[in-house]
Amino acid sequence: MNPDHPDLTTYALGELPPGQEREMRAWIASNPEAQAELAGIEQISDSLHHGAPVPVEKLTVQQRQAVLTPPKGPRIHTPMMPRQPLVRRQPGFAPFFAGVMKIAAVLAVGGAAFLLGRHSGGPAHTDIARTGMDAQGALTPSARPMVPLKSTPVKTAPVVAEVVPAAPVAPAPAPKPAAAPVVTTPAATPVVAKVAAASEAPKPAAAATPAPVPAPSPAVAATAGSASADARGYTAVSREPVARITIRPHETRPAPVKIKGDALASPPAKVPPPPPPAANEKTRTPDLAIQSWKTEVATCPWNPAHRLMRVVLQLPADQPASTSPANAYGVQVSFDKLAVRGYRLLSQTHVAPQAGSSTAAHVAWYEIVPNGGTVDVNREAGRIVATITVPGARFNSQTVGPFDSSKLLALDRGSKWENAREDFLFETSIVGFGLLLRGEENLGTLNHELVLKLARQAQGDKELDGERGKFIRLVQEAKRMTGI
Amino acid sequence: MSGQHENNDASMLVKEALDLYESSLIAYAASLLNGDIDRARDVVQDTFLKLWLADPEKVRENVKAWLYTVCRNRAFDVLRKEQRLDLGNDEIITEHRDWRPDPSQSSDTHELCDRIWQLVEHLSANQQEVLRLKYIHDCSYKDIAAATGLSVGNVGFLMHVAIRKLRDLLSKELSEHPHAP
Numbered sequence: 001m002n003p004d005h006p007d008l009t010t011y012a013l014g015e016l017p018p019g020q021e022r023e024m025r026a027w028i029a030s031n032p033e034a035q036a037e038l039a040g041i042e043q044i045s046d047s048l049h050h051g052a053p054v055p056v057e058k059l060t061v062q063q064r065q066a067v068l069t070p071p072k073g074p075r076i077h078t079p080m081m082p083r084q085p086l087v088r089r090q091p092g093f094a095p096f097f098a099g100v101m102k103i104a105a106v107l108a109v110g111g112a113a114f115l116l117g118r119h120s121g122g123p124a125h126t127d128i129a130r131t132g133m134d135a136q137g138a139l140t141p142s143a144r145p146m147v148p149l150k151s152t153p154v155k156t157a158p159v160v161a162e163v164v165p166a167a168p169v170a171p172a173p174a175p176k177p178a179a180a181p182v183v184t185t186p187a188a189t190p191v192v193a194k195v196a197a198a199s200e201a202p203k204p205a206a207a208a209t210p211a212p213v214p215a216p217s218p219a220v221a222a223t224a225g226s227a228s229a230d231a232r233g234y235t236a237v238s239r240e241p242v243a244r245i246t247i248r249p250h251e252t253r254p255a256p257v258k259i260k261g262d263a264l265a266s267p268p269a270k271v272p273p274p275p276p277p278a279a280n281e282k283t284r285t286p287d288l289a290i291q292s293w294k295t296e297v298a299t300c301p302w303n304p305a306h307r308l309m310r311v312v313l314q315l316p317a318d319q320p321a322s323t324s325p326a327n328a329y330g331v332q333v334s335f336d337k338l339a340v341r342g343y344r345l346l347s348q349t350h351v352a353p354q355a356g357s358s359t360a361a362h363v364a365w366y367e368i369v370p371n372g373g374t375v376d377v378n379r380e381a382g383r384i385v386a387t388i389t390v391p392g393a394r395f396n397s398q399t400v401g402p403f404d405s406s407k408l409l410a411l412d413r414g415s416k417w418e419n420a421r422e423d424f425l426f427e428t429s430i431v432g433f434g435l436l437l438r439g440e441e442n443l444g445t446l447n448h449e450l451v452l453k454l455a456r457q458a459q460g461d462k463e464l465d466g467e468r469g470k471f472i473r474l475v476q477e478a479k480r481m482t483g484i
Numbered sequence: 485m486s487g488q489h490e491n492n493d494a495s496m497l498v499k500e501a502l503d504l505y506e507s508s509l510i511a512y513a514a515s516l517l518n519g520d521i522d523r524a525r526d527v528v529q530d531t532f533l534k535l536w537l538a539d540p541e542k543v544r545e546n547v548k549a550w551l552y553t554v555c556r557n558r559a560f561d562v563l564r565k566e567q568r569l570d571l572g573n574d575e576i577i578t579e580h581r582d583w584r585p586d587p588s589q590s591s592d593t594h595e596l597c598d599r600i601w602q603l604v605e606h607l608s609a610n611q612q613e614v615l616r617l618k619y620i621h622d623c624s625y626k627d628i629a630a631a632t633g634l635s636v637g638n639v640g641f642l643m644h645v646a647i648r649k650l651r652d653l654l655s656k657e658l659s660e661h662p663h664a665p
Contacts, residue, residue: 006640
């Protein structure tokens with residue numbers, strides 16, 4: 001395929017069907033020319049996205065009132081899609097034949113229903129027959145005396161209050177997903193205790209033991225009110241609408257290459273540290289350079305009522321802001337009160353540049369409790385769930401120079417995680433694994449099986465020896481160790 | 485009874501559609517009507533009034549594409565009445581535009597995003613339309629195809645050519661006016 005093929009643009013814009021997308025991905029991976037072309041298309045596409053003017057004009061008050069008032073006169077149901085392709089009339093006797101077949105089908109179904117009604121002796125039929133009709137045509141009650149209903153006690157499985165203790169597996173230190181390309185930021189909670197906790201939650205019921213009471217749906221609990229959402233580890237938007245995370249660009253710098261061996265014949269000269277600034281000298285923190293940023297929102301795999309939001313900021317690894325570890329920049333994520341009831345930060349991580357690239361990334365994951373249930377998938381315009389700003393940042397694209405991008409809107413278009421791109425899925429699996437290791441509460445249906453499912457779906461037909469394959473083996477090992 | 489039920493459905497549909505697409509449709513109509521916002525408002529008002537007359541059950545499935553289609557046709561009706569419509573004659577459209585960047589706009593401190601959207605003005609009418617529908621109105625290829633009457637493949641091709649042309653224009657402009665660091 002030629003790198004100038006329109007399908008490459010279609011792929012870059014996420015419009016290619018899944019089957020073709022897989023083929024295209026494989027082709028791009030093996031074709032450096034196509035990779036360069038794709039990068040160029042994405043740069044332009046990102047710029048168009050960032051610079052797209054936001055429509056703000058509204059109808060006048062009178063016009064709006066006229067629109068919202070139903071027009072008088074008979075309603076005419078016409079699809080009014082003049083550009084829809086016209087349906088060609090079928091030649092010959094096909095319409096006649098189709099009509100005959102329809103009549104025959106209606107007669108057959110009607111006849112069958114009539115015969116069934118005559119010969120069935122079900123209670124509904126009997127009751128209807130006994131129900132008389134008075135002179136006015138109103139239904140009269142049956143002469144049969146009404147028997148009051150008794151509430152029969154339903155045999156239910158006894159509720160087990162205590163938690164089944166975890167299998168006496170030695171709590172081996174939790175494996176860190178070191179081989180994975182993205183490393184979730186570990187929480188301060190000790191991991192060892194959490195492995196046992198994770199093993200308790202999704203333990204399947206044994207055949208002989210009474211059925212354990214399932215945990216209440218976190219979606220219901222979390223959306224019951226802002227207070228309960230808050231109590232379960234979510235921050236209520238009504239109380240704190242702005243979430244803040246910190247970027248330390250110094251951490252995105254790749255680690256210095258370690259030289260094997262004891263000594264070099266000509267060791268590199270040590271660069272002296274920069275002199276400390278004088279007491280009265282004002283040091284100015286350099287601006288944070290950002291190459292591009294984007295957000296993605298999809299359903300949460302472990303809680304379909306919730307949404308997952310990924311915020312990705314791409315920044316050059318080698319920039320003035322990354323020279324000092326003291327440089328820190330805040331990212332403000334302002335959630336829309338109308339669209340979001342609560343949120344929690346699941347993970348944030350720095351991703352060092354890959355070999356041959358100078359672009360690092362900072363990725364943050366939020367779980368969002370929507371305000372007012374799930375989003376209607378048909379509404380592709382989406383709704384704004386959050387606005388992201390980075391004070392003290394300047395935007396500088398690699399190829400075309402600086403651009404103005406003061407804020408980024410996170411739109412929820414009702415996308416499902418099953419339709420998300422594979423990198424989103426794979427990172428979701430890593431975030432989920434991190435949540436399991438940390439033993440976070442309110443995890444819904446999250447368990448090792450779901451993490452594996454996500455990772456395998458993201459892996460596709462990639463080689464098992466790759467990073468994703470290694471991660472899958474790691475999760476399998478963790479699952480085995482926890483005894484689930 | 486049924487009429488009342490339909491009226492309620494239609495009322496809800498119109499209200500929801502108005503909340504979601506009012507501004508986007510005005511912007512879209514204005515882009516077709518050479519930036520005439522007042523006329524665009526009239527077109528959008530007509531569009532929503534037509535929505536009242538449509539069958540809510542049929543339209544609800546893809547109300548976005550329906551609205552953009554009707555809005556587009558109504559805008560073209562307005563242009564036809566004023567005899568300002570010249571569909572498909574890209575050369576004439578191009579001739580009437582100045583290809584050279586405005587000197588006041590091409591200073592070194594010019595922002596990329598403004599520049600790129602100014603360059604969009606230099607594309608042909610149908611390329612502009614698919615780009616605007618994609619990036620401003622967030623339409624999928626399928627929606628764009630439904631609204632414009634093109635096939636999805638045609639939409640993809642137009643988008644590809646438009647982006648390639650933008651890259652060329654941007655490179656040309658940068659080579660003529662290199663950005664000072």
